[in-house]
Amino acid sequence: xxxxxxxxxxxxxxxxxxxxxxxxxxxxxxxxxxxxxxxxxxxxxxxxxxxxxxxxxxxxxxxxxxxxxxxxxxxxxxxxxxxxxxxxxxxxxxxxxxxxxxxxxxxxxx
Amino acid sequence: xxxxxxxxxxxxxxxxxxxxxxxxxxxxxxxxxxxxxxxxxxxxxxxxxxxxxxxxxxxxxxxxxxxxxxxxxxxxxxxxxxxxxxxxxxxxxxxxxxxxxxxxxxxxxxxxxxxx
Numbered sequence: 001x002x003x004x005x006x007x008x009x010x011x012x013x014x015x016x017x018x019x020x021x022x023x024x025x026x027x028x029x030x031x032x033x034x035x036x037x038x039x040x041x042x043x044x045x046x047x048x049x050x051x052x053x054x055x056x057x058x059x060x061x062x063x064x065x066x067x068x069x070x071x072x073x074x075x076x077x078x079x080x081x082x083x084x085x086x087x088x089x090x091x092x093x094x095x096x097x098x099x100x101x102x103x104x105x106x107x108x109x110x
Numbered sequence: 111x112x113x114x115x116x117x118x119x120x121x122x123x124x125x126x127x128x129x130x131x132x133x134x135x136x137x138x139x140x141x142x143x144x145x146x147x148x149x150x151x152x153x154x155x156x157x158x159x160x161x162x163x164x165x166x167x168x169x170x171x172x173x174x175x176x177x178x179x180x181x182x183x184x185x186x187x188x189x190x191x192x193x194x195x196x197x198x199x200x201x202x203x204x205x206x207x208x209x210x211x212x213x214x215x216x217x218x219x220x221x222x223x224x225x226x
């Protein structure tokens with residue numbers, strides 16, 4: 001099964017908002033509300049930001065928010081900060097396996 | 111929040127078996143699902159499989175024929191065995207606690223290189 005589709009890179013200036021999309025199909029993102037988002041800094045393990053489409057994980061800033069429309073999920077980061085520069089991955093439950101991930105998006109804070 | 115720590119050889123020869131163990135601390139292995147996830151160098155994440163504390167398992171179909179997950183509740187550990195490895199299995203392997211199709215707790219990861 002193919003990975004979910006994310007843009008390879010996005011960028012934004014401090015204080016701005018950015019949105020990362022995660023495109024799937026009716027067999028994954030479009031069929032279930034089990035969409036999650038992870039942040040990964042270089043050399044570190046991923047960190048759960050968002051689960052169940054829009055619920056923030058414990059201790060995660062309100063600047064991170066998630067949503068879904070049809071088979072595309074989105075992660076929005078508002079009030080962009082330098083520390084937000086990282087790789088971001090979406091994931092979704094699928095009909096034939098527990099979870100598939102997106103290919104990842106590198107966020108650059110200009 | 112539990113802590114997880116992977117351990118095992120960092121180098122495995124092609125065609126041999128990759129074996130890793132994850133030690134859980136700060137909480138019990140009972141009552142939870144536990145997964146392995148891997149990440150080839152410079153690439154994205156791949157879910158490998160999960161094991162429930164009862165021993166029930168669910169594997170990624172792409173790895174199912176080569177994969178065995180097990181656990182030892184007395185040691186608060188769970189383990190992965192992947193046989194007949196190739197260079198394509200070179201990756202950082204993470205152990206994680208698993209909830210409703212997401213992964214709130216991760217180990218630091220361990221790099222396993224498949225090479226002769």
